Amino acid sequence: MSSFALEDVKVLHVDDEPDFTDLVKDILESEDSALSICTATSVDDALSILQVEDLDCIVSDYDMPGKNGLDFLELVRDEYPSLPFILFTGRGSEQIASEAISAGVTEYLQKETGTDQYKILTNRIRNSVQSVRAEAAFERTEERYHNLVDTAPIPIVLFDEEGRAVYSNEAAVEFFDADSHAEVEGKSFVEFLHPEDRDVSRERFEQLMTEDQPMPEIEYRIQTMNGEIKTATVATAPGIYHGEPVAQAMVYQ
Structure with missing residues (x-):
């Protein structure tokens, strides 16, 4: 089992063999108590479930009557571009793998004999869901940061590792007598300082x-x-902006 904490992961497994879906459900849920598996034996049934259930991941066979796994993947991606989708198929080929990757599959796993494949599938599910949840949490943090800083009454500018401004709030644009954020952003921090203050600022920036x-x-x-x-x-102060380290400069008069 993976070491990170992950709870309440709802997975839809789609395969036209009901005995196989029952087997996979039992094994995955015993392999990881965080997983809850619902099943469907056709793409149409799966689409109906997708409309009413809040799913964290889809595991689908490829070779099924009517719509196949790639057809299903394309339909899912039209509505749910970031939902993890694992193609778990007994029919493998380079062409299918290539088409799946082009259509936006998250993982591609070929069915094998034995139980080791289910440990691999469990880890692929967990890793895929963890990645999506982490990205969503990061986006929420970024949104909260912007909501706070955009309207802050003091000028705030963020500088990247090269010392270039990558963000400025409204108060900063006004303070620097700029016409727009674009006029502030992209400039080096030393361009905002009196020439006699630049050497000290370079030393402080490097230290920070x-x-x-x-x-x-x-x-x-x-x-x-x-x-x-x-x-x-x-x-x-140091900070993180869009996943990259920055120096946060706050100006007080």
């Missing part, structure tokens, strides 16, 4: 990015877009 620790507040002479010099206190 290396040690991943906040820096003490410091007073800088800040140069706006129209050349005006404003004296302000700047606090800097």
